[in-house]
Amino acid sequence: MTTLVRKEKTLSIRDLARHLDISIGTVSRALNGKADVNPETRKRVLEAAKRLGYVPNQSGRSLRQGTTNTIGFMIESTIETADTGGTFFMPVFEGVQSVFRRHHLDLVALLCGTDEDPASYLNRVVTRRFVDGLIISATARNDPRIDFLLERNIPFVALGRSATVGDYPWIDLDFEGVAAAAVERLAGFGHRRIAIGTPASDLNLGYVFLGGYKRALADNGIGFDPDLVLPANGNEEGGYQVACALLAQKPMPTAIILVNENMAIGLYRRLYEAGIHPGRDIAVIGFRESTQSRFLSPTLTCFRISLRELGIKLAEALLSTLPAFAGQYPQERTKLVWPMELVPGESDRFSLPNNIGSA
Amino acid sequence: MTTLVRKEKTLSIRDLARHLDISIGTVSRALNGKADVNPETRKRVLEAAKRLGYVPNQSGRSLRQGTTNTIGFMIESTIETADTGGTFFMPVFEGVQSVFRRHHLDLVALLCGTDEDPASYLNRVVTRRFVDGLIISATARNDPRIDFLLERNIPFVALGRSATVGDYPWIDLDFEGVAAAAVERLAGFGHRRIAIGTPASDLNLGYVFLGGYKRALADNGIGFDPDLVLPANGNEEGGYQVACALLAQKPMPTAIILVNENMAIGLYRRLYEAGIHPGRDIAVIGFRESTQSRFLSPTLTCFRISLRELGIKLAEALLSTLPAFAGQYPQERTKLVWPMELVPGESDRFSLPNNIGSA
DNA sequence: ATGAAAGCGCTAACAT
DNA sequence: ATGTTAGCGCTTTCAT
Numbered sequence: 095m096t097t098l099v100r101k102e103k104t105l106s107i108r109d110l111a112r113h114l115d116i117s118i119g120t121v122s123r124a125l126n127g128k129a130d131v132n133p134e135t136r137k138r139v140l141e142a143a144k145r146l147g148y149v150p151n152q153s154g155r156s157l158r159q160g161t162t163n164t165i166g167f168m169i170e171s172t173i174e175t176a177d178t179g180g181t182f183f184m185p186v187f188e189g190v191q192s193v194f195r196r197h198h199l200d201l202v203a204l205l206c207g208t209d210e211d212p213a214s215y216l217n218r219v220v221t222r223r224f225v226d227g228l229i230i231s232a233t234a235r236n237d238p239r240i241d242f243l244l245e246r247n248i249p250f251v252a253l254g255r256s257a258t259v260g261d262y263p264w265i266d267l268d269f270e271g272v273a274a275a276a277v278e279r280l281a282g283f284g285h286r287r288i289a290i291g292t293p294a295s296d297l298n299l300g301y302v303f304l305g306g307y308k309r310a311l312a313d314n315g316i317g318f319d320p321d322l323v324l325p326a327n328g329n330e331e332g333g334y335q336v337a338c339a340l341l342a343q344k345p346m347p348t349a350i351i352l353v354n355e356n357m358a359i360g361l362y363r364r365l366y367e368a369g370i371h372p373g374r375d376i377a378v379i380g381f382r383e384s385t386q387s388r389f390l391s392p393t394l395t396c397f398r399i400s401l402r403e404l405g406i407k408l409a410e411a412l413l414s415t416l417p418a419f420a421g422q423y424p425q426e427r428t429k430l431v432w433p434m435e436l437v438p439g440e441s442d443r444f445s446l447p448n449n450i451g452s453a
Numbered sequence: 454m455t456t457l458v459r460k461e462k463t464l465s466i467r468d469l470a471r472h473l474d475i476s477i478g479t480v481s482r483a484l485n486g487k488a489d490v491n492p493e494t495r496k497r498v499l500e501a502a503k504r505l506g507y508v509p510n511q512s513g514r515s516l517r518q519g520t521t522n523t524i525g526f527m528i529e530s531t532i533e534t535a536d537t538g539g540t541f542f543m544p545v546f547e548g549v550q551s552v553f554r555r556h557h558l559d560l561v562a563l564l565c566g567t568d569e570d571p572a573s574y575l576n577r578v579v580t581r582r583f584v585d586g587l588i589i590s591a592t593a594r595n596d597p598r599i600d601f602l603l604e605r606n607i608p609f610v611a612l613g614r615s616a617t618v619g620d621y622p623w624i625d626l627d628f629e630g631v632a633a634a635a636v637e638r639l640a641g642f643g644h645r646r647i648a649i650g651t652p653a654s655d656l657n658l659g660y661v662f663l664g665g666y667k668r669a670l671a672d673n674g675i676g677f678d679p680d681l682v683l684p685a686n687g688n689e690e691g692g693y694q695v696a697c698a699l700l701a702q703k704p705m706p707t708a709i710i711l712v713n714e715n716m717a718i719g720l721y722r723r724l725y726e727a728g729i730h731p732g733r734d735i736a737v738i739g740f741r742e743s744t745q746s747r748f749l750s751p752t753l754t755c756f757r758i759s760l761r762e763l764g765i766k767l768a769e770a771l772l773s774t775l776p777a778f779a780g781q782y783p784q785e786r787t788k789l790v791w792p793m794e795l796v797p798g799e800s801d802r803f804s805l806p807n808n809i810g811s812a
Numbered sequence: 813a814t815g816a817a818a819g820c821g822c823t824a825a826c827a828t
Numbered sequence: 829a830t831g832t833t834a835g836c837g838c839t840t841t842c843a844t
Contacts, residue, residue: 104580106821117831122823132829149580153515154821157836162512166561171543181540184530184564191566200583202525203562205543207550221463221508224559330748359718360748367750389689389719391726465837476815481839491813513837516820 105148114142125150156223165194165412166225168204170212170232181384182401183231186253189405190229197419199226213238220248227412229253233264235298249415251408251428256298263411263428265404269299269353270306272397272434276351276379277310279395279436284446285377289322289347291336291357300325303353322347326357333357337364340376348446349377355387358394358441377442382434392440399434407432464507473501484509515582524553524771525584527563529571529591540743541760542590545612548764549588556778558585572597579607586771588612592623594657608774610767610787615657622770622787624763628658628712629665631756631793635710635738636669638754638795643805644736648681648706650695650716659684662712681706685716692716696723699735707805708736714746717753717800736801741793751799758793766791 107125111118116135124131124139142148156162167190169183183203191201202225206215216239219225226249230239233254240258243250252264273290280288290307293300304323311318324339326332336357340346341364352358358380362372372378373392380387380396387394411428413419466484470477475494483490483498501507515521526549528542542562550560561584565574575598578584585608589598592613599617602609611623632649639647649666652659663682670677683698685691695716699705700723711717717739721731731737732751739746739755746753770787772778 104582107823108821118821119823119832120830123830126823128824130829135829147580149577151516151821152581152583153512153521154836155823156512157510157516157820157838158822158824160836171547187564188530188566191564192568195566195569200578201564203564205546205550205560205562207547207554209551210554218508219559221506222511223463224511330744334748356745359745363748363750385689386715386718389693389722391722466839467837477838478816478840479814482814485839489813494813510837513820514839516822516836517838517840519820 104151105146107148107150110139110143110146110148113146114138160223161226161418162224163198164200164202164225165190165227165229166202166204166219167229168206168212168216168219168231170206171208182382185401186405186408189402189407190409191405192402193406193409193413197413213242216242220246227251227416229408229412233258233298234296235301236296237298249412249417251411251415253404253408254298255302257301261427263415265408265411265428265430265432266302267299267399268431268433269303270309271431272381273303273306273351274310274313275397275436277307277314277316280349280351280377280379280442281310281314281316283349283377283442283444285349286316287319287322287345287347288316288349288351289324289336289340289343291324291326291333291350291352291354291361293328293353294325294332295327300353307351324350328354329356330360330363333360333362334364335360337361337368341365341368341370346376349379349442351379353381355380355382355384355394355396358387358390362390373439373441373443377444379442380439383437387437387439390441392443395439395442396437397434398437399432404432463510464505466507466509469498469502469505469507472505473497519582520585520777521583522557523559523561523584524549524586524588525561525563525578526588527565527571527575527578527590529565530567541741544760545764545767548761548766549768550764551761552765552768552772556772572601575601579605586610586775588767588771592617592657593655594660595655596657608771608776610770610774612763612767613657614661616660620786622774624767624770624787624789624791625661626658626758627790627792628662629668630790631740632662632665632710633669633672634756634795636666636673636675639708639710639736639738639801640669640673640675642708642736642801642803644708645675646678646681646704646706647675647708647710648683648695648699648702650683650685650692650709650711650713650720652687652712653684653691654686659712666710683709687713688715689719689722692719692721693723694719696720696727700724700727700729705735708738708801710738712740714739714741714743714753714755717746717749721749732800732802736803738801739798742796746796746798749800751802754798754801755796756793757796758791763791 107118107121111121121139124136194201206212228250231253233252233256235257237256237258240256244260255264255266277288292304308318324336326335365372370376380394383396383398387396410423414423414425466477466480470480480498483495553560565571587609590612592611592615594616596615596617599615603619614623614625651663667677683695685694724731729735739753742755742757746755769782773782773784
């Protein structure tokens with residue numbers, strides 16, 4: 095037969111078969127690694143495919159197989175995350191991707207705009223059969239997306255717990271443990287009036303964080319004072335507001351724990367304006383260690399986590415819920431609280447006499 | 454006919470047609486707003502579709518039409534951008550999305566991992582016909598992706614210029630203008646030894662930034678000193694290194710311009726360690742205004758840009774290259790340098806006597 | 813204004 | 829081990 099190499103048009107499997115003078119069925123089987131193909135034939139096919147730059151059309155495959163080989167990672171760019179979310183998600187994304195790549199699954203980030211309802215956005219993505227599975231993040235205390243995905247039986251894993259009931263896989267940071275460790279450390283330094291900066295929104299992590307804080311207070315014999323709970327956005331501006339709230343209290347708390355390390359910048363700023371030095375006049379503990387936290391003055395005491403590892407675990411948790419991969423990842427529904435490790439900085443390095451700083 | 458509502462399976466257009474007892478062709482035409490449909494029929498179809506939750510299968514459409522109605526926004530998570538890139542891209546993404554949504558185009562972020570070659574990643578995405586068009590970012594001085602996309606005739610727009618030749622649309626920040634404005638401002642304050650922190654990598658923006666700096670020096674009668682060009686990564690760590698380099702010079706430069714605002718944090722840190730105060734002992738000008746820059750101490754003099762607007766322009770530039778939309782967006786190939794507006798902060802607020810600070 | 817039918821590219825079931 | 833063919837869901841001719 096004639097050597098048919100089309101220009102301008104991408105090669106179809108039919109073109110490839112014609113070029114090799116064999117049937118398209120055999121070509122398909124050869125490319126997909128099926129067993130019943132002559133090794134010689136397979137070699138020819140793979141070589142020709144490579145040489146001619148043949149790549150299967152994903153739409154054709156999807157239509158036939160009912161799967162897209164694409165996983166969606168849904169990220170909401172809310173006020174809470176717009177500024178700073180990227181620094182968190184990029185490394186997680188990398189970890190997820192490193193696992194999926196081995197299985198020829200493509201990962202796409204689905205950024206739901208602030209002017210679109212997350213639930214209806216998700217609905218569109220899912221019903222169009224755009225992805226085979228989903229990773230959702232920024233779980234709300236009550237998250238309709240989870241109900242929706244469970245009901246439709248769509249494979250997914252949540253980055254973050256939720257109060258929404260149901261048997262679904264999730265992985266979450268150990269907000270509770272972080273709050274507890276921070277309180278314990280500060281209490282050990284003699285602090286009694288320990289404030290806490292929590293998210294202003296309905297994110298579930300706020301509730302968990304607050305819960306850990308309260309428990310740790312009790313464990314350390316410190317009474318809970320609702321005035322010391324300071325809700326704010328998890329960014330620099332929020333930190334500034336938290337500092338304002340701190341300064342307004344009499345006596346001022348001697349320590350503050352932040353649920354978000356970016357708040358530290360705004361907090362520092364406001365404190366400096368008031369002539370108060372973190373690490374000398376007030377103890378500050380931030381949340382996640384970052385390049386930033388290490389270069390602030392004073393360096394921020396915070397908690398270390400490998401986001402890439404987290405991403406890898408997320409991917410594995412999802413794979414175990416995908417029918418095509420459950421065999422290779424035979425785990426239970428993952429329900430995992432990811433531990434974080436304290437990294438001492440300069441921001442909380444001072445002790446109080448026992449009798450100072452109590453309420 | 455019987456009312457056939459399947460469970461567990463998503464509705465196909467065939468199901469919908471059967472349910473309405475009309476042909477699938479008519480249903481398709483009704484849903485796609487074709488003219489030759491009885492208004493009455495169309496109403497019935499749309500109602501039933503809504504009620505039963507019918508959503509067309511994207512794979513079916515794509516296979517038939519040869520388009521996916523999906524645009525890819527390729528973001529590389531390099532060392533340069535991993536930490537901080539998100540803060541930049543999220544708002545841009547929002548802007549892009551707001552335009553595409555009107556045209557029922559879905560936007561997905563394609564994050565190329567650090568362990569994957571950007572060009573081959575792009576190749577995969579394109580040849581699989583996964584997207585109809587692309588936005589690429591982090592353009593290198595010589596960027597093979599541009600050659601590839603031009604050769605394959607794939608609609609795309611670049612966020613960032615490149616030395617790669619060809620008639621392709623791009624939008625870029627005004628690095629040159631920023632460098633020039635910064636130099637001019639500092640020269641006006643009496644500075645003569647003005648250092649510059651540039652990217653260590655081969656990003657095109659580094660060359661453009663440096664070019665603007667050199668020209669502005671000349672315009673202000675200041676000689677160019679290669680020792681004052683300090684390459685570093687565009688993150689906190691890079692800023693720290695820049696500060697180290699500054700401190701090593703005798704006499705120390707009296708001003709520094711950074712190509713990336715995140716560097717300011719590391720720079721501040723190192724300067725504080727050396728007892729040198731930005732805004733008092735040395736003038737600092739950062740790059741992009743952010744929540745961060747406003748809350749640093751001292752606040753950072755930097756440049757404002759509406760990233761959302763930038764995203765909107767990017768989307769429009771791409772649409773004008775897509776055959777299906779070129780009619781609605783009949784622009785020339787966009788080649789646009791996006792202006793940025795100086796936002797004075799506290800970090801460069803001091804003047805030198807004329808005879809101090811000269812080389 | 814509607815129906816009938818072809819066919820996009822691919823895989824899998826069946827036949828040989 | 830290979831060829832043949834049906835059909836995934838959809839849009840778009842071409843009839844009527």
